[in-house]
Amino acid sequence: xxxxxxxxxxxxxxxxxxxxxxxxxxxxxxxxxxxxxxxxxxxxxxxxxxxxxxxxxxxxxxxxxxxxxxxxxxxxxxxxxxxxxxxxxxxxxxxxxxxxxxxxxxxxxxxxxxx
Amino acid sequence: xxxxxxxxxxxxxxxxxxxxxxxxxxxxxxxxxxxxxxxxxxxxxxxxxxxxxxxxxxxxxxxxxxxxxxxxxxxxxxxxxxxxxxxxxxxxxxxxxxxxxxxxxxxxxxxxxxx
Numbered sequence: 001x002x003x004x005x006x007x008x009x010x011x012x013x014x015x016x017x018x019x020x021x022x023x024x025x026x027x028x029x030x031x032x033x034x035x036x037x038x039x040x041x042x043x044x045x046x047x048x049x050x051x052x053x054x055x056x057x058x059x060x061x062x063x064x065x066x067x068x069x070x071x072x073x074x075x076x077x078x079x080x081x082x083x084x085x086x087x088x089x090x091x092x093x094x095x096x097x098x099x100x101x102x103x104x105x106x107x108x109x110x111x112x113x114x115x
Numbered sequence: 116x117x118x119x120x121x122x123x124x125x126x127x128x129x130x131x132x133x134x135x136x137x138x139x140x141x142x143x144x145x146x147x148x149x150x151x152x153x154x155x156x157x158x159x160x161x162x163x164x165x166x167x168x169x170x171x172x173x174x175x176x177x178x179x180x181x182x183x184x185x186x187x188x189x190x191x192x193x194x195x196x197x198x199x200x201x202x203x204x205x206x207x208x209x210x211x212x213x214x215x216x217x218x219x220x221x222x223x224x225x226x227x228x229x230x
Binding site: 051 | 118119146148150156157158159160163170171174206208213214215216218219220221222223224
């Protein structure tokens with residue numbers, strides 16, 4: 001079945017440490033890829049997106065993600081985590097073929113940042 | 116510029132009652148989407164409006180859910196009668212265009228608790 005997988009439900013890192021959140025998708029063609037973040041009491045905010053071209057994309061708040069076609073992955077990274085990065089992170093896709101416009105989300109990764 | 120706003124932020128009702136959720140998209144955004152997250156699972160698509168027309172309602176779970184967007188501005192999502200399994204967070208998103216590359220901007224969501 002077509003799906004988006006975020007294997008880590010919860011990740012804890014220390015402030016200043018590096019971060020990598022994993023995302024894999026299972027679709028025949030490369031979908032449009034997104035990472036969203038939801039802080040407490042806030043809506044989902046777009047961090048970055050990948051449609052085509054350079055496979056390393058830069059986003060807001062110092063985040064980046066790398067698309068790897070061979071691994072069907074779009075992992076999110078940040079070299080040095082700040083306490084304010086504590087939030088829930090969602091990987092999402094839009095299928096590139098067909099008429100569907102909706103986002104399909106992974107189950108989310110909750111990030112805790114230790115002082 | 117105001118973002119996507121949703122009312123109420125939290126609603127607590129008893130099983131069998133009716134609840135109406137409201138979404139005000141970003142001004143000028145013709146495309147409006149409803150999603151929901153039930154019991155900490157994935158955020159799932161409900162339906163997509165283009166102006167006042169339902170473009171895709173393939174995600175609507177059953178006929179207890181009714182979405183409207185009269186005049187192509189704000190949208191309402193009515194649940195009647197509400198069941199326990201309807202509890203969750205209902206998100207609204209809007210986008211300027213309907214293409215797959217158009218960014219969907221999300222509201223903070225309405226948390227619905229059915230007791």
